[in-house]
Amino acid sequence: MDDFRLKVFITAARTLSFTRTAEQLYISQPAVSKHVGELESRYKVQLFARRGSRLELTDAGRTMLEAAERLADDYRRLEYEMSLCASLTEGELRLGASTTVAQYLLPPILARFTARFPGVRVSVLSGNSAEVEQALGEHAVDLGMVESVSRRQGLHYTFFAPDELVLVARTGGKYARTESLTPEQLLSTPLVLRENGSGTLEVISAALAAKGIRLSQLDVVMRLGTTEGIKAFVRNSDALAIVSVTSVVDELRSGALRIVDIEGLTFSRDFSFVHAEAEPARLVRQFIDFARANR
Structure with missing residues (x-):
């Protein structure tokens, strides 16, 4: 600006x-x-x-x-x-996106982008944030979109959008009437979490550590590699999960899941673009600008 x-x-x-x-x-x-x-x-x-x-x-x-x-x-x-008035856009764009971004944020943006720029061939590699950063370091993708709070040396990060993680439970289960939990009560609550290397898990770990709580102290009944898998597990059990609020919009509206507050604890993070060069290639920059303007 x-x-x-x-x-x-x-x-x-x-x-x-x-x-x-x-x-x-x-x-x-x-x-x-x-x-x-x-x-x-x-x-x-x-x-x-x-x-x-x-x-x-x-x-x-x-x-x-x-x-x-x-x-x-x-x-x-x-x-x-x-x-757009100055030039045509053509070429190949290889994207890497962390799981939450790939499932919930990226598809509508890609639909609009490919409709606007039919001359651009887009491919998407999906994995957790660590895997996307590794793919970028190995030049397997041109641009990454991640959700982790850490920063890998040698890569450059650009803010995309804010996000918040929330604790959710199924509406008809054991926690149907529970409005909030203390951090201490969270220790004895059955949880299903993402796998190691996940940006979501990294954010959870950092926020809990600020309260003196280690991941190893939690009652983790299951680890799953996708948010969709976690949501399905929660809908069919009395376990709770900490997931991106972006990923549960439909379930909250339908009443399948509900948010349980954690007193004095919030999980905030940013979705970010990550690229190998401080000044990315023209097509990469154009996609970044398009995505930020159309999120």
């Missing part, structure tokens, strides 16, 4: 770290502080507050983030539509 200060602010608001913002945008940390300070001076508000070692958005910061993200989306659409 034209106003680089807004790009800096959006990145800082998502990461809640000026250090990580500087790393992602390839600028210095003082430059991050300068850009944020200029916005605060212009609008006469404080955008961030420190709580000990943690950085938090103020109310003004949250308002700014909502408006800035709308502006960024509009600008991406403008750039993308103008690029």
